[in-house]
Amino acid sequence: MALPGQVDAIVIGSGAAGSAMAAKLSAGGKQVVILEAGPERDASSLISSGIWARRLKWGGDPVIEAGSNPVGHVFNAGFGVGGSAMHHFAVWPRLHEEDFRSQSLYGEGVDWPIGYADLRHWYDRVQTEVGISGDAEKEVWRPPGAAYPMPGVPVYPQGRIIAGGFEKLGMQTAPLPLAITSTEYSGRPACLWDGWCDAGCPIGALANPLTVHLPIARANGAVLQAASAVTKILTNDSGDLATGVEYATANGESNQLRADVVVLAAFAIQNPRLLLASATDKHAHGLANSSGLVGKTIMSHPAALVYGLFEEETRCYMGATGGQFVNQDGYAKDTHSESGAFGSYQWMIAQAMKPNDLLGIAMTRPDLIGADLQGFMQRSAKHFASMTAVIEDLPVADNAVTLADQLDTNGVPLAKVTHTTHEKSKALWGAVLEEGKEVFAAAGASEIWTGPQEAMHIMGGTIMGDDPSTSVTNSYGQCHDIGNLVIAGPGLFPSSGGVNPTFTLHALTARAADHLLERWGSMTA
Amino acid sequence: MGQTRRSFIHNAGIGLLTFCVDGCDVDLSPREARARGADFGVLSANEVVSIDALGEILVPGSTVAGLAHFIDHQLGTTVDQQLLMIKYLGINPPFLPFYRGALAALEAGATTRHGASFAELDADAKAAFVAEIAKANPQGWEGPAAPFFHFVLRADAVDVVYGTKDGIERLGLPYMAHIEPPSRWGG
Numbered sequence: 059m060a061l062p063g064q065v066d067a068i069v070i071g072s073g074a075a076g077s078a079m080a081a082k083l084s085a086g087g088k089q090v091v092i093l094e095a096g097p098e099r100d101a102s103s104l105i106s107s108g109i110w111a112r113r114l115k116w117g118g119d120p121v122i123e124a125g126s127n128p129v130g131h132v133f134n135a136g137f138g139v140g141g142s143a144m145h146h147f148a149v150w151p152r153l154h155e156e157d158f159r160s161q162s163l164y165g166e167g168v169d170w171p172i173g174y175a176d177l178r179h180w181y182d183r184v185q186t187e188v189g190i191s192g193d194a195e196k197e198v199w200r201p202p203g204a205a206y207p208m209p210g211v212p213v214y215p216q217g218r219i220i221a222g223g224f225e226k227l228g229m230q231t232a233p234l235p236l237a238i239t240s241t242e243y244s245g246r247p248a249c250l251w252d253g254w255c256d257a258g259c260p261i262g263a264l265a266n267p268l269t270v271h272l273p274i275a276r277a278n279g280a281v282l283q284a285a286s287a288v289t290k291i292l293t294n295d296s297g298d299l300a301t302g303v304e305y306a307t308a309n310g311e312s313n314q315l316r317a318d319v320v321v322l323a324a325f326a327i328q329n330p331r332l333l334l335a336s337a338t339d340k341h342a343h344g345l346a347n348s349s350g351l352v353g354k355t356i357m358s359h360p361a362a363l364v365y366g367l368f369e370e371e372t373r374c375y376m377g378a379t380g381g382q383f384v385n386q387d388g389y390a391k392d393t394h395s396e397s398g399a400f401g402s403y404q405w406m407i408a409q410a411m412k413p414n415d416l417l418g419i420a421m422t423r424p425d426l427i428g429a430d431l432q433g434f435m436q437r438s439a440k441h442f443a444s445m446t447a448v449i450e451d452l453p454v455a456d457n458a459v460t461l462a463d464q465l466d467t468n469g470v471p472l473a474k475v476t477h478t479t480h481e482k483s484k485a486l487w488g489a490v491l492e493e494g495k496e497v498f499a500a501a502g503a504s505e506i507w508t509g510p511q512e513a514m515h516i517m518g519g520t521i522m523g524d525d526p527s528t529s530v531t532n533s534y535g536q537c538h539d540i541g542n543l544v545i546a547g548p549g550l551f552p553s554s555g556g557v558n559p560t561f562t563l564h565a566l567t568a569r570a571a572d573h574l575l576e577r578w579g580s581m582t583a
Numbered sequence: 584m585g586q587t588r589r590s591f592i593h594n595a596g597i598g599l600l601t602f603c604v605d606g607c608d609v610d611l612s613p614r615e616a617r618a619r620g621a622d623f624g625v626l627s628a629n630e631v632v633s634i635d636a637l638g639e640i641l642v643p644g645s646t647v648a649g650l651a652h653f654i655d656h657q658l659g660t661t662v663d664q665q666l667l668m669i670k671y672l673g674i675n676p677p678f679l680p681f682y683r684g685a686l687a688a689l690e691a692g693a694t695t696r697h698g699a700s701f702a703e704l705d706a707d708a709k710a711a712f713v714a715e716i717a718k719a720n721p722q723g724w725e726g727p728a729a730p731f732f733h734f735v736l737r738a739d740a741v742d743v744v745y746g747t748k749d750g751i752e753r754l755g756l757p758y759m760a761h762i763e764p765p766s767r768w769g770g
Contacts, residue, residue, distance in 0.1 A: 097663065106759075109666050109746050117663030120675040133671035137663060252759040375756050413754060414738075414746030416668060421741070424734055427641045427713070435745060439754035 061283060061315055065089045066578075068303055068317040070288045070332070073141020074560055075547035075567050076323030077267035077275060082571030083321075084278035088578075091315060092280060093305050095287035095324070096138035099268065104144070104258030108415035111257035114138065114145040118287070119466040121327055122474040125457065129358040129477045130513035133416065135325055139284055140267040142325060143560065145256050147380035148237040148264045149406060150190050150561035152181050154201055154389060157402065157555035164391055166400050166482070168355070168453050168552040171524045171533040174201050180565035188265045188564065189243040192235035199386035208240045209233075212251060216372035216443045217382030217408035223501025224385055224407075231383040234406060237265035237561070238378055253410030255379035256417075286313075289468045290336045291320055293540065297340025299582070300543040306468045318582040319542045319574065326356065326516040326549040330459040331473035333520070346520075346537035346545075351530050353459035355518040357554040360479055360487045362403075362447035363509030364494035365422045368502060371440045374411045374419075380558075381445065383407035388490070389556060391450070399486035401450030402556030405494070409444050422509060443503070447490045448514060450556040452480035459519050479511070487511055515559050517548040534570040542581050546570060600656045613649025613656070613743055625658045625679060626651065629700075633686045634736070636702035640713050641733070642740035648750075650743050654682065668738040672731075681727050681735075688726030689716070695723060 066088035069080045076092060084090045095118055105111070116135040123131060136142030155174040160167035182204040191208040194200055210233025213221075221231045238249050238259075249263035262269040272282065285308040292302045292314070302316035322329050330353035334344035344352050385405040392400065413419050419438050426434050457478065461471035479487075491508050498506045523529025526538035535550055537543045546567050548559040555562075574581065599610040602621035611621060623631060631651045638645040657667045662676045669678050693701040697708055704712065715721050716729035726732070744750050748758045 107746070109742050112666050112668070112670060113664065115671055117665075117670075122675070123673055128673055130671065130673075132673075250759075254759075375759070412746075413751055413756070414741045416671065416738075418741070418746075420745055421738065424737065425717070427717075427737065428643060428710075431641075432643060435754060439756055 061091055061281065062089075064316040065091050066317060067091075067319040067321060068093060068315055069321040069323055070303065071095075071141060071322070071324035071328070072139045072267060072272065072282055073136060073323065073325060073547070074143035074146070074267060075563050076141070076321070077271035078564055078567045079321050079323060079546050079571055080280045081271040081274035081278070082568060083575065084275050084280040086571070086575040088575070090275065090280040091317075092275070092282040093286040093288055093303065093315070094139050094282060094284045096284065098284040099139040099144065101260040101268065103138070104260040106252070106254040106257050106260075108257065108412050108418060111145060111415075114258055119470075119472055122462050122464070122472060124474060125476040126478040127358070127360070127511060128513060129356065129475055129516050131327055131475060131516070134358070134513060134516050135327065139272070139282065143266050144258050144268070146266070146560055147255050147378065147558070148560070149380035149558040150235050150237045151384065151404065151557040152201055152203065153177075153555045153557060153562050154199070154402065156391060157553060160391065160553050164400070166391070166452060168521070170552050171522055171529070176533070177562070177565045177569065178203055180569045181561065184561070184564045184568050188237050188270055189239055189246070190235055190237050191233070191240035193233045196232035197235070197384065197386075198230060198232070199389055206235065208243055211236055211238070211240055211378060211382055213382055214373045214376045214408070215370060216374045217377065219368055219370060219372060220407050220443055220445055220497065220501050221383050223497040223499070226500040227497060229385055229387045229497070231385050231407060234378070234381045234384040236378055236380055239263045249378070251377050253375050253377055253379060253412065255410070287468065288324070288332060289470050291322070291332060291345055291543065293338060293340065293345065297338060298540060300540050310467070318578070319544060321544045321546055323546040325547060326519045327459055327473050327475055329545060329547065329549045330519045331461065331471075334459075334461050335470050341539070346530055346539045346543060348539050349527055349530060351521065351528070353519055354455045355453045355521050355552070356457045356459055356475055356477055356516065357451040357453055357518040357551070358477060358513040359451050359515045359554060359556075360449040360483060361512040361514040362449055362487050362490045362494060363422070363444065363512065364446075364491065364498055365442070365444045365507050365509065366498040366501070366503030367438060367441045367505040368443055369441070369504060372443045373440070374408075374442045374444070377408060377410040379410050381406040381409045388493070394486055394489040397485050397489040398482060399489050400482040401452060401486045403447050403449045403486060403490050404556055405445050405447050407445040409446060411442060411444060413439065422507070443498075445494060445497075447494060448556055448558060449483060449487045449490060451554045452483045453518060453553055454478070454480050457518075477513075484511075515548065515554075517551040517554050517559055520545045520549040521552040522550045523552060534573045535566070536581070544570065544574065602652065602656065612747070613653040614647065615649070616652040617647065617649040621652060623651070623655045626655045629690070630683065630686050631655070632700070632702045633689055636709070637689065637713065637736060638740040640709055641737040642744050644744045645740035648743035648747070650740050653743050654739055658682065668742065669735050672735065684726040685729075685732035688724050688729070692721050692724060
């Protein structure tokens, strides 16, 4: 299908943020084209296999990783229609009030230009639209907001056993808030709890872009063109307005598309890459980069992984990949200050596990081979349990996306991303691991071990703020330098908090889309 | 009725990949490809022998599960289609130089120490060498980091032995992807 030469809005990227933005703008009457660099996906792409699911991971231009704690780009990013949200675990907690004011309250991190009160309405609205299962009353740590529209996820032995450990230590648990259907919801069937979430959910129980927002966008006339890699964002002669994009199709053909508004929603690494690579004489250091902060402050939650074996059968293959319960007793950012640590964290308890893949049972003990591995697998298959803590990653300006010397096939410099975890975040990771081992011991584990620090989620790189000298965009994602160039996604986060980012990026996107539609004319003048 | 889960899961596990047998392209699992003697497209005969020998020590059963055919097939596909775990372990493609370099280092080490290929070593010598590469680069090792290669090949072997439908069910676990919802959402 040939694209028109001019549309109201171009959305670059079809992941969580891009598809949500496209749905909102098209529903608001705007003519929208979504350009997706990767391949088309449909439900038949979502094969329940830890091996086949790797096709959902990043498969585009290589990203060069550096630093002591790489962000794990290929593992955390996605490729193709739906982006990384196609393999996300759908754990959707809210940020807490203190996450927005960390610098003001504690003298650490970076404040957001908005507070929880500004997002509460949007969290509630998205929650109804997308559908979240949980128990708001049992989440005693949860900031105020509407109750979840669906009851909490079912509990399997793994969850019950570990929750017992928390209880023995005087700690609390609540059903993990998941954007997965625990009951039929808006025409989507209830989840089967077969533990294949990260392989993509083909039945529509998990709220990925194919299930929720892309159908809305398409129904409202939005056009999604896959295998179309944007190579440059175009601006007018004076450099104060975006005018469209150049993009390359799979056969290498270069095209241009014009629009009143350009939305950059290609995730936290490719967004700054494209801004930096679109430099002009008016923007010599990259678009929207008068602050010099494009690409800066990349963050990735360090994951604290705790494993154990129990005498009782855990049925660890059942449930959701994200887990069954949540604990946020340690969310106050100074909980482990005696260890030199700072930041918030939460436990995701009782993840559904399969035998293989990076997060699979066999890979939790990479030291075992031969008969030892065979014995371990036989013991673990029915008695394994795990939980993972999401650890706040304090923002560090030098953790950044820059342009590499190497070019892709279209002549665009590759992204290089450098990340080394802040010492206080590392200290928190260590302290939280110890807590996790205590919980498993209290739960009666016969064996307990932990995993290395792994990178989970990618945020920052185009942070929002009120001051154009210390941020790239305003709180709606509009670039300070180019008002009709809008950034959407977790790249806007000035700080990471200690929870999974997808719910928050959806709330931000809904808020931004509403704002854009209200001010469309003035924004593009 | 829309496409059901069963209809696109029936080939899952590692599932069916296209191999060449007697000059004809056929869809086979890696296990079947090995059993039928499918051609190798990328790996040399010596490299296949090395993979089989090392893989069997790391994860027993990986040879007959078709480890070498799995790796060979994947190294011959485009990056966005590849299923090897190495794709998200911080190594940028192409991945053939990684495997080829590590296998060459393995063989060079075996030859230097024992005057024989790795596959020809007795069980104790193999085990000792594998224990060494799990910890650090052996003296004289020239290739990708030995412990990382150990991790990667073990992961590949785990995939073919424990990551398939048969492998999961051999552990006594239900694969469950065969549970059929009434229809895909939206019908």
